[in-house]
Each structure stands twice: as C-alpha cells, then as structure tokens.
Amino acid sequence: MVQRVSMQIGGEELVLETGKMAKQANGAVFAQYAGAAVIATVCASSSGEEDLDYVPLTVDYNEKYYAAGKIPGGFIKREGRPKDKEILVSRLIDRPMRPLFDKRFGRDIQVVPTTVSADQVNPPDILAILASSAAVHISDIPFNGPIAGVRVCAIGNELIVNPTYDQIDKADLEIVVAGTRDGITMVEGGGKEVSEDLMIAALEKAHQVIIQFCDLQEKLRELAGKEKLPLLESQTVLQNRDAIRQAAYPRMQEACFVKGKHERSAAIKAVKDDLAAQYAEQLTDEKQLKQFNALFEELEYEILRTSILERGIRVDGRGTEDIRPITCEIGVLPRTHGSALFTRGETQALAVTTLGTVFDEQIFDDIDGDKRERFILHYNFPPFSVGEVGRLGTGRREIGHGNLARRSLEAMVPSKEEFPYTIRVVSEILESNGSSSMATVCGGTLSMLHAGVPMKKPVAGIAMGLITDGNRYAVLSDILGEEDHLGDMDFKVAGTEDGITGFQMDIKIAGVSPEIMRKALDQAKRGRLHILSIMNQTLNKPTEKISEFAPKIVSLKIDTDKIGALIGPGGKTIKALCEQYGVTINTENDGTVTIYGKNAKNAEDARAAVIGIVEDPEVGRIYDGVVKRIMEFGAFVEILPGKEGLCHISKLSRQRIANVTDVVKEGQRIPVKLLEIDKMGRLNLSYIDAIEAAEDEKQGRRG
Template sequence: PLFDIAFGRDIQIVPTCVSTDQVNPPDILSVIASSAAVHISDIPFNGPIAAVRVGYIDGEYVLNPTYEEIEKGDLEIVVAGTKDGFTMVEGGANEVSEELMLGALAKAEEFIKVMCKLQDDLRELVGKEKLPLAPLEVALENKEAMLSEAYAKMETACFVKGKMERREAISKVKAALKEKYAEQLEDETQAKLFASLFEEMEYKILRKSILDKSLRVDGRSPTDIRHISCEIDLLPRPHGSALFTRGETQALVVTTLGTSLDEQVYDDIDGDRSENFILHYNFPPYSVGEVGRMGTGRREIGHGNLARRSLEAMMPSREEFPYTVRVVSEIMESNGSSSMASVCGGTLSMLAAGVPMKKPVAGIAMGLITEGSADNPYERYAVLSDILGEEDHLGDMDFKVAGTEDGITGFQMDIKIAGVTTEIMTKALSQAKDARLHILNIMNKTISKPASSISKYAPKIESMKIDVDKIGALIGPGGKTVKGISALYGVTINTDDDGTVTIYGKTAAATEDAKRAVKGIVEDPEVGFIYNGTVKRIMDFGAFVEILPGKEGLCHISKFSRSKINAVSDVVKEGQQIPVKLLEIDKMGRLNLSYIDAIEEQEKK
C-alpha cells in the first residue's frame, strides 16, 4: 500500500541472507533493510516502514526474541508499520488476552518509530532524488454519462443476495452499457478505463452503504455473522472428518493419524527440526467457480501456516498423544476467509478423530471501511465481522483472529491503506472476540470434546519407558532382537535415546503383544502374564516354548489339556505360535508355562 500505482513500473526487492547465527531470526532485519533500500533509492515510496517481533516471556514483553526465547514464550507477534500506523500483524499465541495483544502492539509501535527515524536519517545522508510519478493522462470518454446511466442500476445489483447472483446482476448492467458504447470501447485503453469505472462504482456503493446505513451488500450489519453449520464423521474411511460451512464459504477437513515416522522434517535457515502436527490447505479453482491450475502456491502455503499456527497451541504434547496428526483442508466453496473456516473445521475434524485438544479453536476474519479528511484519515470508520470476498477486495483491512474461549492463538492482518491506529485495532479485537465466542458456541453443539476412541483404521500406538542401559538388550546384536519382535507381531518399534520405546501396529492386540515382548526383554518375565510364544522343541514330557526373544520355558504335557493326552505332538507342532501363561519362575530361574490355562483365560474374555 505504500507504493503509488501512478509510478507504473514493476518493483522487485531481494533481501539476501548471506550469514545467520541460527540464534536470531533474520526476517526482521530483512524487512528493515528492504525498506531502507527503497527509502534511499529514487523509487517513490510512502515509507519508511520497520518491523519487530514481540515475545511475552515470564510476564515481560521481549523485543526480537531469539529462537530459544520464542519457544519459551506465550506470544510471538511480528508487527510492521510506519511511524503513523500498522501495516501488517502476524503471529501465534498461547491463549493470550486482547489486552496483552494490545500491549505488544504498543511495544512494537515504539520500536517501529525509532527504526523509521533511523531510516529517515539515512536518507538525509545518502538518499537519491525521487523519480516523478507518471499518472495516466488519458481519461474515460463519456464518463459522466455512463455514471448517470449505470449508478442507480449498480446500487440495485450490488445488493442482490448471493455471490454468484450478485456477480451476474453486475455483469448485466456492465454488458448493457458496454453495448451502448461499443465503438468507443474498441480502444484498449478505453476498455480498461471502463472496467475500472465499474470497480470504482462498486467501491463507492459498498463503502457508502456501510458508513451511512450500517448495511452490507448481503443485508447484514457490521457485526452480524453469516449462518453457520457443522457436520462431523461424514466420510466413513478417514480417521476424522468435518464439514464447516459459514455462508458461502465451506471447508471439508480431514484428519489422519500417523506415527512418529510420519513427522515432517525441516532443514532450512532456521535449523533442523521435525513437526508432529501438519496442516495442508488446498484452494482448488472450482471453489470460486473458475478454471485454473491446480497445485500449491503462495496463497495455499500462507493460509495453511496461519491455520496451523492458530491450532498448534491447543495440540497435546507428544507424551500425551504420541501420534503425528495431519489435517488437510479442502475448500469446497469460498466467499470470505477460507483459512478461518479451515481453523474451525480443523478443530471439529481433530475432535472427531479423538485428538485430545486442550480446547476448541475458532477463527474469524475482520474487515475495515474508512473515510478520512485532510485533518483525520480515520474520521469515519466501521469494523466488519466475518467479511465477504467483496469486502476484502474493496475494503481497507483483512484481519484474521483465531482463538479459544479464553484467549487468542493466531492472527494475521493485511491492510490496503497507509496504516491503522491502536484505536481501530482495539475495536477490531473486541469485535473479533464476540464473533469467536459465537462461532465456538455453535461448534460445541456438534462436538466439544474428543471422541472417546480413535478410528479403528488408525494405527495403534503403545509407549513405554525403559532404562537407558537396557536399550542395547532390546535392539540386540545387529538389531536382531528388535527386528525379531517386529516381524513376529507385525509392528514397527522406534527407540529413542532417552529410553522411550514406541510401538506402532495395525491392531491393538498386535501392539499390546509386542509391548509385552519388549517388557519381557527389559524386565523380568511376569508371573500370571499370557505370552504369545513359539514352540521350539517337542519332548516326550512337554514342549519348550519361547515366550520372548531368547527366553524359553517348559510347558509340561499335563498343561496342554485337562484330560490326558498321549503325545504333545497331538496338540501342537514345532514352530507353531501358541498362547501360554507363565505359572511360576522356580528357584533355578526356570519358567513353567501352561497352554490350557491361557486358553481358558482367553475364552472367559
């Protein structure tokens, strides 16, 4: 918003990070450096701007915290702006209050003014003379006549209910006028100015109605939220699914549970790390009735990151829930803030999948319409809740706020004007809180707590802690022992350096059996336990059964049946897997097993 469109040239700014200490994030420096470079150049620029990251650690605001401090804090907010107002706000938080957020903005404002002053001083020393603007000198012919004929019709068309119906009504007005002035509009420049005229009319009509009548194009007041509907478990196979609809914006959100082996691994300028919560956002062209290329672009990445940040603070720890959680939001239709619909749908989908979120999260997009004078650029303004696509395009601000009933967890603000004041931000945050609580109330009627169990299609996970000095025994020479357990029970076993053992299997029975096998290696065999053993050798007096890798016991012939049998081979064969119960460990450490006791106990269950 700080470059004048009348300059008429492409501008490219390339901040290059040539060295990083991996202690301090380099992004803030790149913003200030970019602004300084443009400010001292000959490019017309309504700056300078500056940026700052604000953290909140142990009850204190911290400016430009390190990576380590960011991890410890309850708030991470990046603020950019001029000396007169904010131009961008983005970040995540751990349920902070609106008041704490405003305090962070106040701290940011002080730092930004200092950095802008430094850039002004730099320009005084080395700045170039600015190039002149090149405003378009060609005017639209018959403009007044066109306005006279079309304005009243546009006022009616702009308030037709429904996005597609409204676009069609506006197109009809445009087509009729275009036909009348067809000869004039054969000129390419006149055709472009004609298209701009209709956008200008729509811009004025929308803003005038909101400021004068508090009436929006779909009939709502500035604070009204569109109709919301929620549905969960609508897809039979995924681990969790939800459909969140708000007006003409709809997100189909699917949650999939995976193992630690499915974590997303990063190796970038911020260092090596892995994430066990992943959110992907897809915005196909059909969601807005268009034909276009499929694939991931800047929009998908940015919206996905915002939704992930908004939900991340309410995710359980790895110890509480040892799954990797992947959420995918598919936008089915869009007319205003599909990223916040992804936050709401993500909450519903994860709760349906049994993810023990700390609290449900909802999000809302706020807008702004301003009208200024020479003395006050914000003489009149209106903050809008739950903005439409038109209100985002023709308005002055897109401010997305997500959080729980107790505080904010994610936010992002982009503006099209020179900046917004603290007063406007205060009103926007207050209005966003009311809207968020309204949405959460509706969502909670569908689902408010995690499902009591995870999907039968999700992998089953068992975790346990073993002594670090027993890790070698579990792994075995060349990995023989752990590979043997994995093959025997059809599971995957992951062992961490701190002694955490995680077992993944397709069924609860397999993971539980494997866990018992691991316990058998790192702990003494437990009397009374039923083991899934392998018959190693058959003798006249019984059979030797391996209940754990490297640990065998004797199942006497009398323990194969309550009635007399002639030979053990009549009941079992060598290599056969059978359940056996450990009856006792004698004074010599020998294991006495029973096949019939295990069978009878299992039948009782």
C-alpha cells in the first residue's frame, strides 16, 4: 500500500512516499521536491556478528545522468565509479546517521540513495539525506533516529532555507546542517568571512527546520513503519574483569600521559601486553580477547576524559586552550612554483602550489550542469603519516578532507581577472596526530603566497574538541587524534582575521547547547588568530615575482568585432601566431585574449603581434617596421602583423639616391611614419619623416 506525507517549505511541496518502489528492500522512500527526486533504499544482511566494535554501515549515494536529461560523456556511455561529489554527499549522509545505529545489531547495512530526477535548480543532496533517514526509520532495522538535513544560506542579512543553486552562488554563507529533534550533530560549509554570530543564527534556523523534517518522517513511520528486528545480546563476559581492571588502572593512568604519540601508544601497549600475558589462557578465546581490548579502550576513554574535566590537563600535558608548537617554512622545494612546510605538534603538511593555464582547469560534467574550476586542492594521506603500512590511493577521507580545505581557502583566492592562472594546491600529509585538514589550510595559504598568488587575506584553521559528562564540559583547542576518537565533538573552523571561511562539525552526543557552541567558536577564533600571527611572521603577502618555472600569462582586451581577424579563416592566423612565438592563445566571446607562454619574452612578443593584428593603422603615427621587400621604386615595410605599406624611394632620403639598397636592406627594422591611407586602403610611409620627427623630439628635450 502506498503511503505519502508532505509539507510546504521554500515555496515548494516536499513529498516522502513509500510502498510503490523498491518494495523488496528493508526500507525504501521516494522523495520529491520541485523537479528533484531521490529514491533511497536500505538493506541489511540476513545474519549478524556479535561483539562488533563498529557499525558495518555503507552509504553509496549516486546520481544518474538521465536525471538531468543527459548522456554520460566519454567513450563508455555508462555511469562509472563514484565522482567526488557523490562521495561527499555519501559522507554527509553517513556522518549523522552512523552514531544512531546500534553495534549490537551486528549486520551489514547498506543505504543507497539515487538521484533520479534533477531540475538543476534545487540541489538533490538534502533530499538524499531526508530520504535515506526516512528509509531506515520506516524499515525493520534498529535506528535511534530519525535525522534530517537542511541547507541554509545567508544573502546579506537574510537566512534562506533550501536555497536554489543561484541563491547559493550569491550567498556569503552556505552550510549543510544535520541533526535530530534533540540537537545538531553535523555541520559542513563555507563562508566569505562570516561572523560567529551569523553562524550561530544559521545553526538555530537550521535546527527549527530539522525538527519539522523529523516530524514528517515520524508521520510516515506511523503509516508504514515495520517492527524493528532484535539486537544481538552479547553472551560473553570478560572473565576476571574486575581483577584486570584493578591491576591495569593505575598503570594506565601513567601510560596515558606519556609525552609523544608513538611513545604513549607503546606505553599503553606495554600495559596491555603484560596483562594479556598474565591472562593468556583465557584470551585464547577470540570473544574473550575482544572483551579484553574493549576494557582497555574503556580505561583510556575514562582516564582521558576525567583528567580533562577534573584537572583541565590533557594527555600531552596541555591545558584546554593551549596550542601545540608551530613552525612554518617556505620554499622547501627547488623547482615547484610554491611550497611550504607547516608543522603543528605531531601533524605536518607539505603544501605545494602549481600555477597553470586555462587549459588546466578542472572540468565537471555532472547532473548539476557543466562547470569549470580554476582553484583545485588535493589532499593525500599516506599510511606512513601515522607510522603504518598500507595501500596508497584516494579514498573517502582524502576527498572529504580536501573538500573542506578547498572551501576554506576558496573565498580568499583572487578572481580570474586579478590573477588569470589556474591554481592547484596539493597537500601531502607527512605526519598526523590531529587535524591534518586544518594543517592543509595553513600550509596551502603559505604555499600560494610563496607562489605569488595575490590572496585577499591569509587563512588559518584549527580543530576544536569537546568533553562533557552532561553536567560539566570542556572545550579543547587543537585536538589530538585521541581526543577526536574519545571525545564528544570534532569541530573544525577556518578563516581569516576577520571571519570564518570554512566550517565542519561532527557531534557524537545528542546535541550541543548554544552556550557550548558560542564558547567553542570564541575559543576557535582566539586559536585561529594565534596561528595566523605565527604564519604571518613567515610570510604575510605574496612574493613579488612568480616562479621562473611557471607559465607566463598575458591578458588583454580587444574589440569583439576584431576576434574574427585574430582567429583568421579556419583559425589560420591564430595558429600561425602560436607557432611563431611558441605560445598558446585563448580568446573569449567578450574580447578577452589570454596568452600563455613558456617565458615572458615569448608572451610579450605574441601580445604585440595580437595588438598589431587587431589595431587599425593610425595616420601620423610612427611605427617600428620591418623591411619585407625591396623594389626599384621603394621598400615595402610591415608596420603591424599582416599590414604592409610602401615607403617610396623619395621618402627614404632628402638627397637623391640611385638605389633603395643604399639606405635600407631587406629584413632591416626601421622607423616609418604613416603619411596617409589612400582610397584603395594602401598605406604610404616615410622613413625620413620618422627620422626627422625623432630628431625634433630629441632637440626639444635638450632645449
């Protein structure tokens, strides 16, 4: 039986429907908003595994080209591996939902939201979040939801819910917020130096809508909800648990505060190994070993959190607001266009900037419409950065962290008119112990400045954490990996001295009060300003000259009616120029001509040639010409590319000369004055008038 619920939002009807499509899935919901539609399904495996220490959840958001009436580009006309955008939306769905599944369910869970209709007006990602949550909520899979997501934009002082693509493009702030009725659990977005007050106002506005979306899902569950499947109750209890805990606790209290990530890990492992040896006989059972490992995780969790809440002391000895030592270096690589090494504690990013041409822009072909990006950021997290062995590659982590860093920097990247280069920043994480994405923001800023990119302002980022027991709380600045893993919040804020440009928050508890949010934002601002002050001591403005190894770009504007003359029949003229000067020339419909050369001379020579082609000869002007042909009656001189005139023999000298070659030779560069353009368009030139004009000018300067 088909069940349907709906509500009005943003001037359109939001519809959630179940019972018509994908009925063999554990749960399926068709969601529609205006011309956008998503089918979300959830399935669980038929059997589970006891005592899992994680939730085996997979979210695979995908977009079909037919949704926008398109056929995939390229040779293979089938949707291929997930695009970066699809992975980013999968993460938006996964992060708020994952904490609400119970590990005791033990079964593999797969959520598949599919965009099947796209109007290229309303983004489908918010629909995908809602449909995914609704599909799980009405299914028989245990879930402590529902959750909902909403996008909020700020245009001026107005906060807009569920904005269109056009509104997003005009916005000063764009965030996607997800949460439950009880509070916000995830935020991701960026801004153009927005204030902390505006950010909090947007979050409060978002949560009001999230509550409405959750109520809509509850209505659908009342109509079509299935009875939830049982959880797998563990039958395994760790033998000698109290004795092991009593012996381990005092030793763990020491081990958890050893300085240095690997040294601390080794100290904790030594305690575990010692007690594992003492109780080796019972730990031959795999279930007993799992419970043993879980006990030590519990001890570390308890010790770290208690120390912070009661003493304000973190495992590396810092106070709650202390930031680890920071060092910045620039120019660490000899042949790159820009490079910087940013180190904060045990987190280190090598950021490299490469400048390219318009032909290096990233082209996106997806259901949102084709677009090009001239600012690209790639983030790499190799296994050696945490002292491990593993496969190299680009996973969801790399794409997600890279996107956050790119958004944080993007607002401060100069426009194409100011700086016509394509900019690619690559962040190689060489060491990691907390917030490598924010180290990427800091390193990316320094490397771009070193490359000569005229950034509007430097950008820095910091990761904040939260520890709370419900009554007490502590906000942590510059969190470690352990504080992220064992804490209640991972909250990253990037920005300039004047405002926020990038924002990401994941909360593991029911919700965070406005008081905590305000304290976290204020503390993050102090930390950001501290980091910026250190960065500015190293480099606070772009270097004056870009690298000699970077391409040289020259830009000029010509009349649109001259574009045809520059291109020539079949592109003959522009191709000849490119070949002659060793450059690439790009023309745009508005008359912008961009020349890309391997060196400055080639680019400038080509620029002069372009000007010559599109420029109309001016009577009375003196040109620097080249003698192309010599005849008995005079010399033909090229004054502009492709434009020749005759300098009659009588205009070569005031005295009578027998031969033209007595004065000029073929290939010689000479000044000539354009005397007239006759009725047939022929150019009449004078060498002697140009010489005399130069002499008169010289005499005038002397006088």
